[in-house]
Amino acid sequence: MAPADPEEQAVETAQTAGIVRRSLFSWGGLFWSALSGLVTLSIGLWLTKLLDDLFARAPAFGFLGLALAGLALLALLVLAGREILGIMRQRHIAELHMGLARARETDDHDAARKLVKELASLYAARPQTAQARAHVHELIGEIIDGRDLIDIAERTLIEPLDAKVRHEIAQAAKRVSVVTTLAPRAIIDVVFVAAQAIRLIRTIAVIYGGRPGLLGFLKLIRSVGAHLAITGSMAAGDTILQQLVGHGIAAKLSARLGEGVLNGLLTTRVGLSAMAVCRPLPFASGRAPSIGEVAPFLFASKEKKE
Numbered sequence: 001m002a003p004a005d006p007e008e009q010a011v012e013t014a015q016t017a018g019i020v021r022r023s024l025f026s027w028g029g030l031f032w033s034a035l036s037g038l039v040t041l042s043i044g045l046w047l048t049k050l051l052d053d054l055f056a057r058a059p060a061f062g063f064l065g066l067a068l069a070g071l072a073l074l075a076l077l078v079l080a081g082r083e084i085l086g087i088m089r090q091r092h093i094a095e096l097h098m099g100l101a102r103a104r105e106t107d108d109h110d111a112a113r114k115l116v117k118e119l120a121s122l123y124a125a126r127p128q129t130a131q132a133r134a135h136v137h138e139l140i141g142e143i144i145d146g147r148d149l150i151d152i153a154e155r156t157l158i159e160p161l162d163a164k165v166r167h168e169i170a171q172a173a174k175r176v177s178v179v180t181t182l183a184p185r186a187i188i189d190v191v192f193v194a195a196q197a198i199r200l201i202r203t204i205a206v207i208y209g210g211r212p213g214l215l216g217f218l219k220l221i222r223s224v225g226a227h228l229a230i231t232g233s234m235a236a237g238d239t240i241l242q243q244l245v246g247h248g249i250a251a252k253l254s255a256r257l258g259e260g261v262l263n264g265l266l267t268t269r270v271g272l273s274a275m276a277v278c279r280p281l282p283f284a285s286g287r288a289p290s291i292g293e294v295a296p297f298l299f300a301s302k303e304k305k306e
Helices: 006-017 027-057 059-106 109-121 127-140 146-182 186-207 214-231 240-246 248-253 255-278 296-305
Strands: none
Touching (some): 006 214, 006 255, 027 059, 059 109, 186 214, 186 255
16 A cells, blocks of 8 residues: 655655665666676686686695685675675665554554564664663553554654754755865866765665665665655755745855855755655654755855845
8 A cells, every 4th residue: 555645655666666676677687787797707717717827837826826716705705795784774674664654554553563673673783772772662562552652663763863864964965065165176066066975875874774885875876866856856845946046145146155055955955865765764753854954054144134
C-alpha cells in the first residue's frame, strides 16, 4: 500500500530507485559487470605472468611476489565484505523507514513494537544513546497504540540526530556560500560545491546509522538524486524560486553574493534530500525542516534591509 503523504511517497520512491533497488538485470549493470570481468581477467593474466617472471629470475622473488599477491587478495576480500555490509546496512535503514511509515499509517501495534526495537538496536554501539534506548525499551511494553510508540521513538531517538544533521547542513551551506562568493575562478566554485555535497551526504548517512562504502555511496547518491528529481524545486513547502526572489536584494547588491547565496541554497537542498532519504523514520510527530529553517543566515541581508 502506497503512503498517503506525497512527501513520504517521494522519499520511498527515491529509496527504491537507489538504496533498495534489487533489479536482477539492467543494461547498465550488465555493462559494468562485463567491464569489471574484463579488467579482473586482465589483472589476473598480468599477475600470473609477473609471478612466472619472478620465479624464473629467483625463487625467493617468486615467493615474495606470491605472498604480496595473497595479502592484496586478502585486503580486497575485506574491502568487498565492508562494501557488502555497508550496502546491507543502508538498505536495512531504508526498509526500516518504509516499515515504520506503514506501521504508523495503519496503527499496527505488533509491527510498531518490532520495528522500534530494530530502530533502537541500530544505535546500540553509540553510548550517548543508551539512556534514550533504555527509555524506548521501557515504553515498548507499556504503550498499546502503535502510532504513539513510533512518535515517542522519533522524539527520543531520532530528533537529537536531526539536530546534528541540521547543523551539518547549515555549516556546509555557510562554507559553500562564503567560498563561492570569494573564489576568483568558476572552476573553484564547481569543485568546492561538489566536494561539499559529497561530504555532506556521507556525513548525514553516518549520523543516521549508515556506513556507506564506495558502491553503497553511489547507490545513496542515486537515491538523493531521485528525490531531488521527484520533488523538483520543492523543499518541505518552500521553493528555491521563492527563496531567490525573496533574496533578490542581496543578488542585486553583488553578483558574486548572489552566486554564493544560490550555491548555499542548492547545498541546503541537497542536504535536506539526503536527510529525508537517510532518515530511518519518516517525519511523523513533526514536519520536515525547510530551507529557511535550516539555513536562515542565507536571508540575513534581506531581513536587515527590511
